[in-house]
Amino acid sequence: MSKQVVIVGGGVIGLLTAFNLAAKVDRVVLCDQGEVGRESSWAGGGIVSPLYPWRYSAAVTALAHWSQDFYPQLGERLFASTGVDPEVHTTGLYWLDLDDEAEALAWAAREQRPLSAVDISAAYDAVPVLGAGFKRAIFMAGVANVRNPRLVKSLKAALLALPNVTLREHCQISGFRQQGGRITGVHTADGVLEADDVVLSAGAWSGDLLRTLGLELPVEPVKGQMILFKCAEDFLPSMVLAKGRYAIPRRDGHILIGSTLEHAGYDKTPTEDALASLKASAVELLPGLADATPVAHWAGLRPGSPEGIPYIGPVPGHDGLWLNCGHYRNGLVLAPASCQLFSDLLTGAEPIIDPAPYAPAGRLG
Ligand SMILES: Cc1cc2nc3c(=O)[nH]c(=O)nc-3n(C[C@H](O)[C@H](O)[C@H](O)COP(=O)(O)OP(=O)(O)OC[C@H]3O[C@@H](n4cnc5c(N)ncnc54)[C@H](O)[C@@H]3O)c2cc1C
Numbered sequence: 300m301s302k303q304v305v306i307v308g309g310g311v312i313g314l315l316t317a318f319n320l321a322a323k324v325d326r327v328v329l330c331d332q333g334e335v336g337r338e339s340s341w342a343g344g345g346i347v348s349p350l351y352p353w354r355y356s357a358a359v360t361a362l363a364h365w366s367q368d369f370y371p372q373l374g375e376r377l378f379a380s381t382g383v384d385p386e387v388h389t390t391g392l393y394w395l396d397l398d399d400e401a402e403a404l405a406w407a408a409r410e411q412r413p414l415s416a417v418d419i420s421a422a423y424d425a426v427p428v429l430g431a432g433f434k435r436a437i438f439m440a441g442v443a444n445v446r447n448p449r450l451v452k453s454l455k456a457a458l459l460a461l462p463n464v465t466l467r468e469h470c471q472i473s474g475f476r477q478q479g480g481r482i483t484g485v486h487t488a489d490g491v492l493e494a495d496d497v498v499l500s501a502g503a504w505s506g507d508l509l510r511t512l513g514l515e516l517p518v519e520p521v522k523g524q525m526i527l528f529k530c531a532e533d534f535l536p537s538m539v540l541a542k543g544r545y546a547i548p549r550r551d552g553h554i555l556i557g558s559t560l561e562h563a564g565y566d567k568t569p570t571e572d573a574l575a576s577l578k579a580s581a582v583e584l585l586p587g588l589a590d591a592t593p594v595a596h597w598a599g600l601r602p603g604s605p606e607g608i609p610y611i612g613p614v615p616g617h618d619g620l621w622l623n624c625g626h627y628r629n630g631l632v633l634a635p636a637s638c639q640l641f642s643d644l645l646t647g648a649e650p651i652i653d654p655a656p657y658a659p660a661g662r663l664g
Contacts, residue, residue: 300324305485305494307472308501309335311634312623314454319642327464332471336451339502342599344547344557345447347632353406358608358656365636383453386446388550393422395433395541414439426537430586444547447631474511482620498621503600505624515664518625520565521603524573525557527595528588544580556581567598603627611641611657622659
């Protein structure tokens with residue numbers, strides 16, 4: 300397709316959008332105000348599932364299921380072509396002492412997901428380092444986590460190898476060029492960058508940019524803090540989750556504990572309060588961490604949206620402008636499906652799933 304597409308924002312969503320579109324259109328230019336893949340997509344935990352999938356709408360579930368099936372092949376393909384392994388690590392996930400266990404099991408039966416109640420003694424057998432006192436467990440086999448900093452690194456490497464893709468880092472977009480009813484480019488510090496189509500995938504910052512057109516996109520930054528431990532490789536065999544806090548094992552024994560949910564604007568400062576609270580959760584889940592010192596503590600800004608349903612598709616009244624943003628707590632799991640659906644819509648291909656629930660039309664103020 301003879302087009303130049305400009306993508307604004309190089310988190311996992313912008314990077315994967317660029318990767319998909321590069322196979323379909325003449326030229327793709329991806330601009331990021333910093334380095335690509337250093338914001339939320341770097342800061343997240345990388346669980347390849349919503350935290351409580353049964354609490355989400357069918358719209359989120361549809362994207363999550365498509366992506367979960369696709370992740371292993373995406374990981375292999377990126378590793379083979381770039382030498383950077385995104386480490387899709389399938390460990391399964393235990394939820395402990397849930398209040399809505401019955402709803403979870405009913406959802407799993409309906410959606411045919413491999414989630415089942417397990418005897419708590421079986422959970423302790425499988426995860427001997429689990430803290431004492433948990434009474435009930437459900438387990439979903441097959442849930443993976445992806446090492447998201449490596450995922451974005453390997454996506455960047457894959458894009459750098461493509462002749463029709465240009466990555467422009469440290470290139471902040473301040474607004475859109477409008478000609479007639481059409482968006483025909485973006486404003487950078489160096490002038491206008493022309494585009495046949497512009498894709499807004501600027502994560503938590505997407506609403507600010509759309510506001511320059513007088514449109515209200517209800518996407519706002521939601522701060523999340525995490526801490527990281529380094530343990531023996533076999534310390535934690537599965538992901539575990541209780542009271543909204545989780546532990547994620549990487550293949551090399553790093554354990555992530557997350558996360559907080561804070562409305563603090565664009566502030567990304569890690570706080571002492573969150574550190575203390577995350578450490579307490581870590582020790583409750585895994586008492587063996589009591590004497591360990593976290594090796595890192597950071598915060599990221601999720602692109603919060605109503606019900607976590609992303610905006611994927613064209614912006615009505617502004618031909619040439621498209622959204623792929625607002626993935627809130629699930630941008631890593633939802634990325635493969637969101638970006639495939641997006642590419643289908645922009646290129647006029649048969650969409651992988653019904654695009655209606657994600658359409659910006661009717662959802663912008
Ligand atoms: C603590 C935490 C834990 C998480 N855990 C998980 C999890 O386990 N599983 C999961 O699926 N998701 C998780 N998430 C959510 C996930 O990280 C996000 O939904 C996802 O990364 C969003 O990707 P994105 O590309 O939309 O945004 P981002 O990664 O934030 O990328 C947006 C990019 O746009 C750029 N940008 C912004 N404004 C401009 C501009 N004006 N010009 C140019 N560039 C611009 C930014 O520099 C940035 O690189 C977590 C998030 C956090 C913070």
